[in-house]
Amino acid sequence: AQKVTQAQTEISVVEKEDVTLDCVYETRDTTYYLFWYKQPPSGELVFLIRRNSFDEQNEISGRYSWNFQKSTSSFNFTITASQVVDSAVYFCALSGAGGGADGLTFGKGTHLIIQP
Amino acid sequence: DTGVSQDPRHKITKRGQNVTFRCDPISEHNRLYWYRQTLGQGPEFLTYFQNEAQLEKSRLLSDRFSAERPKGSFSTLEIQRTEQGDSAMYLCASRGGADEKLFFGSGTQLSVL
Numbered sequence: 583a584q585k586v587t588q589a590q591t592e593i594s595v596v597e598k599e600d601v602t603l604d605c606v607y608e609t610r611d612t613t614y615y616l617f618w619y620k621q622p623p624s625g626e627l628v629f630l631i632r633r634n635s636f637d638e639q640n641e642i643s644g645r646y647s648w649n650f651q652k653s654t655s656s657f658n659f660t661i662t663a664s665q666v667v668d669s670a671v672y673f674c675a676l677s678g679a680g681g682g683a684d685g686l687t688f689g690k691g692t693h694l695i696i697q698p
Numbered sequence: 699d700t701g702v703s704q705d706p707r708h709k710i711t712k713r714g715q716n717v718t719f720r721c722d723p724i725s726e727h728n729r730l731y732w733y734r735q736t737l738g739q740g741p742e743f744l745t746y747f748q749n750e751a752q753l754e755k756s757r758l759l760s761d762r763f764s765a766e767r768p769k770g771s772f773s774t775l776e777i778q779r780t781e782q783g784d785s786a787m788y789l790c791a792s793r794g795g796a797d798e799k800l801f802f803g804s805g806t807q808l809s810v811l
Contacts, residue, residue: 586740617799617800619802624804625787625804625805625807626802626803626804626805627741627789627791627802628802629799629800629801632799673740673741675740685731685733685743685746685754685800686741686743686800687743688740688741688742689740690738690739690740691738691739691740
């Protein structure tokens with residue numbers, strides 16, 4: 583069975599601070615995909631990144647960066663110089679490769695509050 | 699707009715009534731998913747279609763729930779004899795080809811009184 587754990591229920595920081603959202607996953611698949619989605623108050627889930635299990639290179643996109651460590655089954659997300667617009671619920675998710683449902687298993691999310 | 703669209707955005711109903719939601723996926727996407735999200739939780743998988751075939755159903759999907767995707771285009775999710783525990787956000791997502799990325803709609807918020 584697949585499982586995603588986001589231990590931080592809520593994080594509150596002041597604008598311009600850096601913040602890291604933790605994600606730990608469990609899977610028996612050797613090939614899998616990891617995702618981060620952002621859910622602003624409007625409700626729509628916005629895709630941020632996908633990483634496959636064979637690519638452990640860290641990725642940076644503007645103020646966003648992701649640290650994938652297979653050895654610790656973690657896929658952490660860092661926002662540098664946070665802004666109020668970053669306030670949202672962030673979900674880490676996992677899917678296996680191959681057929682079938684192959685839907686996403688989501689964590690419970692981390693509510694990020696950026697205070698001005 | 700080429701995204702996933704869902705209708706209605708909000709639905710308020712009385713316990714025991716039937717409700718139906720609609721999802722229009724991105725047009726070239728052959729795979730369509732329904733998820734349910736309750737307050738403070740991540741979305742939970744309900745069911746999956748590849749074209750018009752419903753290939754997978756979660757055990758969360760009781761026999762009061764039925765989903766269809768005629769002609770492999772839009773999909774409907776019907777809940778019969780609604781219960782208060784059905785109150786949630788119902789999210790639709792689609793993806794196409796070898797792309798592992800799911801595109802989500804804005805969801806239908808159901809409130810059962």
